Amino acid sequence: MSAIQFEKNADDIVILTLDSPNQSANIMNADFRAALEDTVAKLQADAEISGIIFRSAKKTFFAGGDLDELIEAEPDHATTFFHMVEEMKAKLRYIETRGIPVVAALNGTALGGGWELALCCHHRIALNDPKAKFGLPEVTLGLLPGGGGIVRTIRLLGLQNAFPLLMEGKQFGVEKAKSLGLIHDIVETEQKLLDKAIAWVKANPISQQPFDVKGYKIPGGSPSTPAVAQMLAIAPAILRDKTKGCYPAPEAIMAVAVEGAQVDVDTALTIESRYFTYLATGQISKNMIGTFWHGLNAIKSGASRPQDIAKWKATKVGILGAGMMGAGIAYATASKGIQVILKDVSTEAAEKGKAYSQNLLDKKVSQGRLTAEKRDQVLSLITATADAAELQGCDLIIEAVFENPELKAKVTQEAESYLVTGGVMASNTSTLPITGLAKASKDESHFIGLHFFSPVDKMQLVEIIKGQNTSAETLAKAYDYVQQIGKTPIVVNDSRGFFTSRVFGTFVQEGLRLLAEGVHPAKIEMAALKAGMPIGPLAIQDEVSLTLSEHVANETRKALQAEGKDLPRSAADDVIETMIHQFNRKGKAAGAGFYEYPESGKKHLWEGLSHWKKDVEISEQEMIDRFLFVQALDTLRCYEEGVLESVVDANVGSIFGIGFAPWTGGAIQYLNQYGLEKALIRANTLEAKYGERFKAPQLLKDKVHTGEKIS
Numbered sequence: 214m215s216a217i218q219f220e221k222n223a224d225d226i227v228i229l230t231l232d233s234p235n236q237s238a239n240i241m242n243a244d245f246r247a248a249l250e251d252t253v254a255k256l257q258a259d260a261e262i263s264g265i266i267f268r269s270a271k272k273t274f275f276a277g278g279d280l281d282e283l284i285e286a287e288p289d290h291a292t293t294f295f296h297m298v299e300e301m302k303a304k305l306r307y308i309e310t311r312g313i314p315v316v317a318a319l320n321g322t323a324l325g326g327g328w329e330l331a332l333c334c335h336h337r338i339a340l341n342d343p344k345a346k347f348g349l350p351e352v353t354l355g356l357l358p359g360g361g362g363i364v365r366t367i368r369l370l371g372l373q374n375a376f377p378l379l380m381e382g383k384q385f386g387v388e389k390a391k392s393l394g395l396i397h398d399i400v401e402t403e404q405k406l407l408d409k410a411i412a413w414v415k416a417n418p419i420s421q422q423p424f425d426v427k428g429y430k431i432p433g434g435s436p437s438t439p440a441v442a443q444m445l446a447i448a449p450a451i452l453r454d455k456t457k458g459c460y461p462a463p464e465a466i467m468a469v470a471v472e473g474a475q476v477d478v479d480t481a482l483t484i485e486s487r488y489f490t491y492l493a494t495g496q497i498s499k500n501m502i503g504t505f506w507h508g509l510n511a512i513k514s515g516a517s518r519p520q521d522i523a524k525w526k527a528t529k530v531g532i533l534g535a536g537m538m539g540a541g542i543a544y545a546t547a548s549k550g551i552q553v554i555l556k557d558v559s560t561e562a563a564e565k566g567k568a569y570s571q572n573l574l575d576k577k578v579s580q581g582r583l584t585a586e587k588r589d590q591v592l593s594l595i596t597a598t599a600d601a602a603e604l605q606g607c608d609l610i611i612e613a614v615f616e617n618p619e620l621k622a623k624v625t626q627e628a629e630s631y632l633v634t635g636g637v638m639a640s641n642t643s644t645l646p647i648t649g650l651a652k653a654s655k656d657e658s659h660f661i662g663l664h665f666f667s668p669v670d671k672m673q674l675v676e677i678i679k680g681q682n683t684s685a686e687t688l689a690k691a692y693d694y695v696q697q698i699g700k701t702p703i704v705v706n707d708s709r710g711f712f713t714s715r716v717f718g719t720f721v722q723e724g725l726r727l728l729a730e731g732v733h734p735a736k737i738e739m740a741a742l743k744a745g746m747p748i749g750p751l752a753i754q755d756e757v758s759l760t761l762s763e764h765v766a767n768e769t770r771k772a773l774q775a776e777g778k779d780l781p782r783s784a785a786d787d788v789i790e791t792m793i794h795q796f797n798r799k800g801k802a803a804g805a806g807f808y809e810y811p812e813s814g815k816k817h818l819w820e821g822l823s824h825w826k827k828d829v830e831i832s833e834q835e836m837i838d839r840f841l842f843v844q845a846l847d848t849l850r851c852y853e854e855g856v857l858e859s860v861v862d863a864n865v866g867s868i869f870g871i872g873f874a875p876w877t878g879g880a881i882q883y884l885n886q887y888g889l890e891k892a893l894i895r896a897n898t899l900e901a902k903y904g905e906r907f908k909a910p911q912l913l914k915d916k917v918h919t920g921e922k923i924s
Contacts, residue, residue, distance in 0.1 A: 215248045216232060216248035225262055226411060227262050227265050227266070228266045230268050233271075238273055240278065241275075241301075241327075241360065242279035242282055246297070246300075253307055262311075264314040265313065266317075266410045266414065268318040269318075276322070280354070280502050283498070283502065286493045287494060288495075298489060299486050306333075306361075306482065310425060314335055314413065314414045315333070315334045317338070318409075318410045320342075320406060321340065324346060325358065330360070332361065333361060335420045337397055339387050340402075341387060341399045343387070348384035350382035351462070352381065352382040353501070354498060354501045354502050356462055358485075359493070363379055363466060364482050364485055366379060367470050369423070369424070371432035372444075373444060380466050431474055448467065461492060504864045504882060512702065512865060517692070517861075518704075530551055530611065531604040531610035532554065532556065533610065534615075535565060535567070536613065539566055540565075542613060543567070543569075549699060551698070553595045554596050555597050556628075570595060571592060574592065575588065610639065611639045616642060616768070622650070623653075625638060626655075629655060637690050638659055640661075640663070643714045647660070648682070651682060651683070658683060659687050660680055660682075661688065661691045662707070663675055663694075663695070666713075666870060673700055674700065674865075675695045675703075676713050678706070701869060703865055708856045709773075712857055713866055715847065716867065719906065720750055720753075720843065721754050721762075722785035723843045724737050725788045726783065726785050726903075736836070740840065744837040744841050745841075745873075745874025745876050746840065746872055747872045751807035751808070752808060755800045755807050759793050760800065762789055763790070766780070766786060839907075841883055844867070844873055845884050846896060848867055848880035849881060849923065853911065867881075889917045893909050
């Protein structure tokens with residue numbers, strides 16, 4: 214069956230129905246290209262065609278490019294790939310420039326290549342579907358819109374208006390598309406969609422794109438227009454400040470936009486194809502497609518969830534502790550329509566936690582993103598209380614109290630008697646072993662870790678930690694709950710610090726070690742940003758608070774000593790101790806840490822950090838390698854030790870939980886794409902210079918020996 218069904222009606226209008234075989238959605242793959250070639254041949258052979266309408270036989274219009282195909286494009290294939298793209302675009306350009314009306318009848322979402330196909334049409338009519346999304350999100354996967362999306366968007370909207378859509382990959386709904394002028398009409402039914410498309414064809418027998426009309430000027434002006442030239446003079450610097458040079462896609466998009474705006478459409482389309490080929494055959498797009506598309510889809514489909522266990526939904530969730538974490542979990546849960554009991558030691562403290570949700574919801578209402586009625590519905594689902602009896606009937610209770618084993622044991626024992634039969638008791642601990650905490654429970658098989666990240670309303674990841682005796686049913690329920698509230702679950706086995714807290718600590722400590730070695734703090738922070746980390750280690754340590762880090766280290770040391778083990782002190786420990794006890798600088802919450810926090814003005818590094826200044830020279834690349842390798846090697850150790858069970862969870866968890874450089878595709882993919890043999894050599898060099906934390910795990914050596922990737 215062809216991916217494009219060709220039908221000519223009594224009015225000589227050709228209706229092209231997109232219907233990719235063996236796919237739930239239409240995609241721009243080999244089947245589509247072959248069908249497009251056949252379609253254009255039929256169009257060229259028929260001089261009696263009065264118009265063309267694109268429609269879809271799927272639930273959506275068109276999903277985009279074939280990412281399985283794109284991830285296989287290697288540098289050796291660049292010439293072939295470029296010509297393939299150019300040939301497909303030439304066929305679309307033929308349809309666009311034939312002189313007869315071309316309409317896109319959009320019955321739902323059109324993203325990436327699908328939206329590019331729609332932009333090839335002279336007129337776009339959309340079904341009024343609130344779930345429909347349009348746009349060009351390729352940049353989020355390290356790519357650019359290579360099917361004419363940049364060229365047409367720039368010509369329709371102008372450089373300044375198009376930049377956010379192209380370089381940030383913004384998606385938008387029907388109404389926004391209409392307000393931008395990218396959708397011309399909205400209808401309520403699929404029949405009206407086709408009827409209106411036919412009517413428009415009949416009313417416009419001669420048609421062309423506005424930018425193909427002689428004398429057409431790009432809205433806002435070309436790159437040489439003074440106002441646009443002034444914007445373009447600083448735009449690359451602003452962009453580089455955001456990307457830190459880690460992401461070639463936004464820079465390539467800007468180059469295509471500016472270069473393409475200075476030439477004719479066909480030349481601009483060729484420029485776009487060249488940059489698209491450069492990105493598609495490059496490594497960074499492969500890293501990002503592998504994790505942000507394939508990895509996330511694997512998690513969404515339940516890759517780490519026990520199979521053959523029925524899907525489950527939480528109906529009433531208890532949360533113990535209404536501090537920042539508990540309040541955030543309450544908001545995330547209630548906003549998905551689940552009843553929440555938010556308990557604290559006093560009603561006043563619980564109400565304060567509920568007010569957190571009120572503030573977030575009020576902000577959405579003021580921004581027009583939520584109705585007052587919906588806000589009130591969400592708030593009505595949260596019961597703030599000091600009475601444990603209110604927990605009666607909960608099918609999931611999550612404790613989110615202070616990181617103290619005795620306190621956690623106390624609240625667990627008080628609360629779990631109110632759980633329904635088969636209910637789940639969870640801890641939001643970030644470091645304490647779940648198996649130990651589970652001993653306070655009357656049934657360890659129903660106990661599990663649910664490690665949320667702060668702030669919960671913004672952070673998508675939840676780390677699910679299995680204790681030694683956690684049952685498969687409990688894990689399945691925890692996985693289902695995390696997905697029910699719209700978060701991304703990864704599953705790990707129990708150990709101190711689990712995966713994310715353990716590896717995150719290596720990044721922060723490496724920054725503190727560099728400070729202790731005498732490196733200028735500004736250089737440390739900048740090297741971390743250029744590595745691709747979202748924030749520098751000194752800034753993040755201030756956010757976490759130095760006192761909390763000291764407390765966790767002390768508690769960990771005590772627990773290990775009780776087991777007959779030891780946690781040696783490091784230069785990082787010494788820096789924290791000096792900051793707290795000598796300089797009384799405890800972090801952002803205390804108003805003074807590695808940074809100063811003036812009431813008016815931006816935060817800036819504290820001058821007193823010169824206490825550690827020495828005449829030391831470490832190259833920026835050396836620091837970048839230290840930041841990335843110390844995390845990647847420890848992530849691999851977690852995998853080797855069985856803390857992590859899958860590379861997908863490792864890569865997704867490292868990016869969404871730790872903030873590991875997204876351009877790499879994740880901590881283990883960083884080693885794969887670096888080249889495992891080269892990575893082993895680099896690890897050995899770093900170990901020789903800086904110590905055992907850079908020691909290559911045996912698994913890395915084994916993979917180098919066998920020539921396999923880590924998978």
